[in-house]
Amino acid sequence: LRFAVLAGGTGSAKLLRGLKAVAGEFTVISNVGDNFWRHGLFVAPDLDTAVYTLAGLEDSLRGWGLRGDTFNALGQLARMGEETWFNLGDRDLATHIFRTEQLARGRRLAEITSMICERLGVKQRVIPCTDDRLETYVTTSTGPMHLQEFWVKNRGEPDVIGVEYRGEDGAKPVRAAVEALEVADRIVFCPANPVTSILPILAVNGIRQAIGRSRGRKVAVSPMVGRGPVSGPAGKMMRAIGVEANSLAVSRLYGRLVDCMIVDPADSQDAKVIEREGIEAVESPILMRNLGDEARLAREVMTA
């Protein structure tokens, strides 16, 4: 069976770890909206989180970066008076240095990501949804700012009025991502912030259509438990785009793209409405506290 998995962020990493344990081969189509240039290097946090997780090198406690990494280069940049609010470990820097050098040589992000996967021994394919510039910008009361500036530099504190995906009009999908979606027997939407992880992927021209053309079953895992997200700024972001922060609203954001929503038993009220709206709802615990939880939920998305 061919799985294509839409992923971005820490909840996605947990499900990817579960899928790695129980499914083995699959294709990850990663968000790129959180990519940005930092200290002159091209940083791709969601992409790297997926790659590091599948390589078994991830720092699973922090949810980002490499396990056991040090931060001496960043400390020196701070000493030099640079703003160092975005954490970059020394080993992690190797990835950004490599990627930036390859971009300067004219290689595209998807190709470079394949190279990194191969060199780190990742068996699954990890594909950015687009090679083009697509950046999630958050409109706050003090103006627009990049997602990383909002979430990391300003700790998610500013009021959010809206969200835009800069570059979405021109961003073309990576061909291998479209093909993986078209031939997939199952397409999985990871439990992720819909606004900052999944919708940016769907904003790339041709991705929605490829999912629509697929005959595979489309299963989404809600990132919400009860009246809010498991972690992160999903609630604030969803309210900013004018919807509530619950599993029903997530289901409505994905709409007819998905056949089945996995929601937490705490959201059985939402599940009933989701069913009435024509999407199958499966109740299953979505909190992943350890590899056992991750593998169990992975099996659920493979069979639901």
Place this chain on the structure above:
Amino acid sequence: LRFAVLAGGTGSAKLLRGLKAVAGEFTVISNVGDNFWRHGLFVAPDLDTAVYTLAGLEDSLRGWGLRGDTFNALGQLARMGEETWFNLGDRDLATHIFRTEQLARGRRLAEITSMICERLGVKQRVIPCTDDRLETYVTTSTGPMHLQEFWVKNRGEPDVIGVEYRGEDGAKPVRAAVEALEVADRIVFCPANPVTSILPILAVNGIRQAIGRSRGRKVAVSPMVGRGPVSGPAGKMMRAIGVEANSLAVSRLYGRLVDCMIVDPADSQDAKVIEREGIEAVESPILMRNLGDEARLAREVMTA
């Protein structure tokens, strides 16, 4: 008294440390011929050695890089299959990342070097001889290669047929370097490999002329003791350009640019010939084993 110091490499760093201890203020005009792009970053080893030394951050045992640095980013690059024969510490990488970002923003090397000096608390001025591309290439029996490829990657082993300074026709001097030379009361040629540290500085159009225009006394320290250099590939390089590897030959390479050569007492035969050729020769131990030696030789170049 205004000192201008031509510098490059590890012998120069020792004299700079001595000058810092006894002279305080001076201007360093640094070699750039060993600069090169590595992993997509612009690395300037001689420039950084001068800056780190004057900042008191240098690893004086190794003769390059920052004291107490770690090498985790480089280790990860190696794990990713990159060639990592050029050692770059994690803290050291901060300098290269900063410089490369500033270059990408359109700043010139001299300006960036001033920024680094200021941020690291360096009181002396450190000026690259040129902002333009000037790279020392070594012609070997297997073809030309960058100095770093010859010296670091190939451990100085290939036979050397010749040396060229790529870019010397177009390289313009940094204006502040020319001015510092013109107004200097004393110009010091550090004990350095003439072929790879001093001659590349002199190869920049206008530098020789600025030294010639200066009314200051010009004092050079020989890097040779007896029949060879204190360290490094100076002997091989000098033979490659058709001269012998001794203090007399160094004196002849600098010619009328210098008024006075400081040579080791072991080279008193050379000293006599140097005097006969019209350049004052001062015999003084040039080996610097500790800060005491460094300060003593610094006082010698300040007063000779």
